[in-house]
Amino acid sequence: MSEKKDPSVWEGFKTFLMRGNVVDLAVAVVIGAAFTNIVNSVVKGIINPLVGAIGTKNLDHYSSCLSSTCKGDQGIRILWGSVLGATLSFVITAAVVYFLMVLPMAKYLARQEARRKAKEGTQEVIEVTELEVLKEIRDALIAQRGSGPSRQ
Numbered sequence: 043m044s045e046k047k048d049p050s051v052w053e054g055f056k057t058f059l060m061r062g063n064v065v066d067l068a069v070a071v072v073i074g075a076a077f078t079n080i081v082n083s084v085v086k087g088i089i090n091p092l093v094g095a096i097g098t099k100n101l102d103h104y105s106s107c108l109s110s111t112c113k114g115d116q117g118i119r120i121l122w123g124s125v126l127g128a129t130l131s132f133v134i135t136a137a138v139v140y141f142l143m144v145l146p147m148a149k150y151l152a153r154q155e156a157r158r159k160a161k162e163g164t165q166e167v168i169e170v171t172e173l174e175v176l177k178e179i180r181d182a183l184i185a186q187r188g189s190g191p192s193r194q
Contacts, residue, residue: 101127
């Protein structure tokens with residue numbers, strides 16, 4: 043009797059890692075981490091100075107106090123400036139990803155699909171045309187047999 047050997051954990055892990063979607067996800071995480079630095083630089087270098095034209099350059103300084111006094115660590119402080127900064131970073135990141143990655147890829151895929159459909163449509167026209175030609179040849183052969191010398 044031969045026993046069926048189960049794949050080892052290492053082989054299963056190796057198979058999991060070699061799937062295309064795992065590698066794509068890893069690349070996306072690395073690029074996303076690098077892209078975060080760019081977005082943070084844009085927020086610190088452009089957005090914060092624009093906001094600074096109205097008030098302070100650091101959004102973290104914008105806050106509200108819920109208690110009667112907020113001096114130092116005392117009181118209840120709501121740091122809405124930090125939330126605003128994080129929201130701006132998210133919106134900028136989402137916009138850049140959409141306009142520089144998602145939208146061009148969607149247009150590219152739509153063009154590829156249109157080309158594929160056009161190619162399939164051309165093949166269908168050719169097939170229909172060939173079928174029509176074959177039918178005409180058949181009809182012509184039948185007509186020739188009918189008009190030719192009669193068999194006895």
